[in-house]
């Protein structure tokens with residue numbers, strides 16, 4: 001795979017992806033929506049390989065949102081079970097590649113104990129890896145994360161006058177995670193959908209017209225090239 005437009009010295013450290021369009025991809029082929037999620041998994045692993053190839057250090061993907069519980073029960077059940085089986089099947093491969101797996105989201109009663117255990121096992125096994133941190137947002141919602149941070153701040157007895165942006169940031173689910181430099185959403189939709197609301201404040205947004213199962217590292221490289229063409233000023237002006 002050639003990397004025509006990418007400056008390897010300026011690759012975004014953290015890329016966040018909303019993997020959207022699995023259902024439509026399947027419906028267009030007359031397949032059940034779950035077939036779209038299965039195809040989406042290959043796209044995810046190709047994106048991981050691409051991220052490793054160009055030196056992205058953090059990749060965060062939206063695998064199941066707090067809103068996804070309202071999908072048909074059979075699809076919800078499939079997604080939960082699918083995630084569990086993927087972890088068992090792909091964990092060692094990720095470990096061999098130097099990928100640290102992490103999970104971010106609510107650990108509520110709707111998640112089977114077996115799934116939580118698979119997540120914990122994968123996270124523990126890969127905890128020392130540093131080549132790439134793949135954070136899977138599962139049962140995740142940005143507002144829920146900020147709400148939980150507020151609860152933690154209050155519970156810690158921190159006084160209103162002492163609360164800064166850093167205080168909020170350090171009470172999020174993953175305080176050590178740098179903010180995403182690049183946010184990618186597939187499927188031609190232009191929404192954040194409650195993903196990493198606090199963290200994407202200054203991310204460059206790239207919206208692609210491809211459905212997630214058709215996504216590959218080539219699209220990741222195109223998004224990175226687009227990111228590199230933009231000027232990042234973080235609210236300032238060029239001097």
Ligand code: FPP
Nearest residue numbers: 019020021022023024025040041063083136
């Ligand atoms: C959005 O497409 C995608 C999802 C809700 C699930 C994403 C999950 C995967 C790609 C599987 C990877 C699994 C893990 C554990 C990382 P959609 O169903 O909303 O598509 P639509 O908008 O076309 O209906």
